[in-house]
Amino acid sequence: MDLHKIRLTRYILISMVVGAVTGLTLSQFVEFVVDPKTGELLLDSKNHPVLTHSFVADWVINGFFEFLSEAFIRSLKALVVPLVFVSLVCGTAAMDDVRKLGTVGLKTLALYLGTTAIAITIAIVFSLLIRPGEGVATIALNDFEPGETKSLLNVFIDIFPVNIGSAFIEGNMLQIITAALAFGVALVVSGKHGERVLSFFKDMNEVIMKLVILVMLMAPFGVFAKIAQVFATEGFETIFALGKYFALVVVVLLIHAFVVYPTMLKVFTGVSPFVFFKKLRNVQMFAFSTASSNATIPITLRATEERLGVSNKIGSFTVPLGATINMDGTAIMQGVATVFIAQMSGIDLSITQYLTVILAATMASVGTAGVPSAGLVMLTMVLGLVGLPPDKIGLIIGIDRLLDMVRTAVNVTGDAAITCIVAKSEEQLDEEVFNRPVEEDLAN
Numbered sequence: 001m002d003l004h005k006i007r008l009t010r011y012i013l014i015s016m017v018v019g020a021v022t023g024l025t026l027s028q029f030v031e032f033v034v035d036p037k038t039g040e041l042l043l044d045s046k047n048h049p050v051l052t053h054s055f056v057a058d059w060v061i062n063g064f065f066e067f068l069s070e071a072f073i074r075s076l077k078a079l080v081v082p083l084v085f086v087s088l089v090c091g092t093a094a095m096d097d098v099r100k101l102g103t104v105g106l107k108t109l110a111l112y113l114g115t116t117a118i119a120i121t122i123a124i125v126f127s128l129l130i131r132p133g134e135g136v137a138t139i140a141l142n143d144f145e146p147g148e149t150k151s152l153l154n155v156f157i158d159i160f161p162v163n164i165g166s167a168f169i170e171g172n173m174l175q176i177i178t179a180a181l182a183f184g185v186a187l188v189v190s191g192k193h194g195e196r197v198l199s200f201f202k203d204m205n206e207v208i209m210k211l212v213i214l215v216m217l218m219a220p221f222g223v224f225a226k227i228a229q230v231f232a233t234e235g236f237e238t239i240f241a242l243g244k245y246f247a248l249v250v251v252v253l254l255i256h257a258f259v260v261y262p263t264m265l266k267v268f269t270g271v272s273p274f275v276f277f278k279k280l281r282n283v284q285m286f287a288f289s290t291a292s293s294n295a296t297i298p299i300t301l302r303a304t305e306e307r308l309g310v311s312n313k314i315g316s317f318t319v320p321l322g323a324t325i326n327m328d329g330t331a332i333m334q335g336v337a338t339v340f341i342a343q344m345s346g347i348d349l350s351i352t353q354y355l356t357v358i359l360a361a362t363m364a365s366v367g368t369a370g371v372p373s374a375g376l377v378m379l380t381m382v383l384g385l386v387g388l389p390p391d392k393i394g395l396i397i398g399i400d401r402l403l404d405m406v407r408t409a410v411n412v413t414g415d416a417a418i419t420c421i422v423a424k425s426e427e428q429l430d431e432e433v434f435n436r437p438v439e440e441d442l443a444n
């Protein structure tokens with residue numbers, strides 16, 4: 001069976017629409033559990049609203065749909081660690097000159113951090129102009145336990161694994177990247193021994209890529225179920241109540257995705273942003289459905305290499321790195337949320353404090369994994385740094401799920417755009433593949 005021939009993108013798009021309609025219909029049959037004392041919605045450990053028991057809630061939304069979506073997302077996540085390690089070892093070993101690693105690394109890092117700083121700056125400027133936090137003082141607060149955040153020093157120390165096994169088991173992406181780079185370099189300098197091991201890794205890479213395609217066959221079902229769950233349980237009334245905040249985050253996300261990235265692509269690579277978006281559609285859909293840049297890594301890797309023409313040497317490094325440290329969409333939410341919470345609390349932040357927010361959010365994105373809701377945990381640290389009350393995050397948790405989906409799609413778009421830019425600068429972007437009609441691509 002030729003797995004490449006199956007045109008999944010169309011099916012996934014259809015399943016998203018059908019999922020949304022199904023979810024909205026089912027939302028008529030569910031009720032939320034509220035705290036009898038405060039009248040607030042109760043949230044579970046994943047920040048999802050708790051539903052009262054009923055057939056639809058227990059058997060359909062938290063039963064059948066939960067099974068379908070979890071089976072798909074877990075399988076995708078299970079591939080991330082082996083895929084990143086094997087692919088990056090091959091990529092590193094294929095570098096003609098391992099000293100190039102340094103320049104590629106620095107360039108990638110500078111672009112990832114630079115775009116994040118741009119993203120949050122745009123978010124703050126827009127929020128100061130639009131003032132989303134004015135006149136929204138009357139909303140019930142959900143309790144929010146500020147999570148643990150790491151110090152900046154520990155973020156950097158943590159790049160180095162103390163135990164490779166635990167790095168793999170915990171899925172610590174930065175440590176796995178460090179280990180893969182070191183292993184790849186060691187293979188190159190090990191002569192014949194290295195060559196033998198490398199040929200095994202190359203075969204393994206092919207096999208894991210086939211596994212990715214197999215897991216993607218589950219996508220239409222998994223995506224349908226996940227979207228239906230979200231739409232059935234999203235409290236749309238709360239979205240209306242916080243409408244200005246919600247809309248502003250989405251608008252800035254769209255500006256970043258459709259103005260900043262295309263401009264950078266055009267200026268630095270000369271390739272067509274239209275083609276780029278067309279070929280990235282399925283990656284964005286996966287990111288939107290899973291709300292996890294990390295779980296999307298296998299799809300982003302395939303798309304950058306097989307559709308956008310980025311060589312494995314560059315993509316195997318920049319894609320997993322981006323999914324871990326590059327979160328422009330998240331930074332945008334944090335910028336808007338900080339100004340929103342400051343305005344609601346009647347606190348005027350100084351220019352220095354805004355600069356602190358920009359710096360802190362940019363650096364914080366380095367140590368945070370691309371998993372659902374990660375941005376909220378980082379936001380507590382950012383708020384704490386400028387003296388804003390972190391428990392005010394309770395206000396925006398209720399509507400964060402949909403925003404998380406949209407910003408994750410922006411996060412992965414950023415990873416792919418920077419990957420193309422770095423690849424072009426290293427002459428590792430095959431423009432013939434980039435420009436070939438999408439129907440002829442393998443990763444469809």
Ligand code: ASP
Nearest residue numbers: 292293330370371374375
């Ligand atoms: N869900 C986002 C991601 O995986 C992170 C976040 O903003 O919460 O990229």
